[in-house]
Amino acid sequence: MSEWAAKRFWTDATVASEADGHTVRLDGRPVKTPAKAPLVVPTAAMAAAIADEWQAQGDKIDPLSMPVTRGANAAIDRVRPQHADVADMLAEYGDADLLCYRADGPEGLVERQAAAWDPLLDWAAQTLGARLEPRTGIMHAGQDAHALSQLRGAVHALDAFELTAFHDLVSLTGSLVIGFAAERGAHAPETLWAASRIDETWQAELWGEDEEAAAAEDHKRGAFMDAVRFLSLARSH
Structure with missing residues (x-):
């Protein structure tokens, strides 16, 4: 049935x-x-x-x-049969990580990004052996091949249920590093979510909050927290 x-x-x-x-x-x-x-x-x-x-x-x-049921369905029906493809897709975020693309102004935004994102890049270098370098602007500039290889290996090491949660942690934030920080409990989930939304928060403070955008933001935040919980449940004994 x-x-x-x-x-x-x-x-x-x-x-x-x-x-x-x-x-x-x-x-x-x-x-x-x-x-x-x-x-x-x-x-x-x-x-x-x-x-x-x-x-x-x-x-x-x-x-x-039923977010846990949906996550389990995804792990079994979609992620497990194509684990390598899903892991490769997520690993690609490392070469265009949100944390590496910085604004050139205004000064307040530049400082806010650096304060939140530099420590996360340092954490990735120390914990994952992957030093990603920030750059100014939105034009793509490739990262160090060894760093990307380290990140790719860590993504592939996740099992199907872990990878299902990790998919949302990364895709919702646009950051492989934030995904790993959430996966490894480096910071509180709320802190990591806030770090991923610095640009959006700045714009809302500057121009005012749009009701429709705020509703979409709340939905994404809920999905991020569901993914954190799903990952915890996958590892609970």
Whole structure:
């Protein structure tokens, strides 16, 4: 039965252990992904979170209220079968990382970027062995090949569930370094999100906040926090 059936068809969602992980059962029937694969996740904590999402549904299923279930589906149906391609795509962010492209003015923005972004680049150099260099302007300038190789290797080392979360951490911020800082708990997620939005925050302070842009920003922030939580659940034991 498709997990995205329009109406609720179960009473109880429970967690069960499998030989290769943990799953969720709806009135004893195992949940499957949209591609009909068994929904087996790496930790009991993630399975419990998925069961809670299913249990919280009303008469009709709302997939948007189930971020952990959606993340698990993506890991199993999309990321795992093409792990190398997804990792390569994300690693490419290193050569055009948000943190490396700096404004040439005004002075306040230049200082704000440097204060938030320079320490993150230093952290990447120390922790990941990858020194990325900042430059002024938006024209692309390639980074050191060794640094990019180090980053690529670290991306490929993530498993399918970790990589699923990492995809959102990187794509939502435009920064491979911020993605790794979130993945490794280098700073609070709110601090990292704020660092990724320095340009947008500056513009809002200068010209005023646009209601539609603010709503889109809030949605992206929520997705970033969901990815942080998904990654934590993937590693909880």
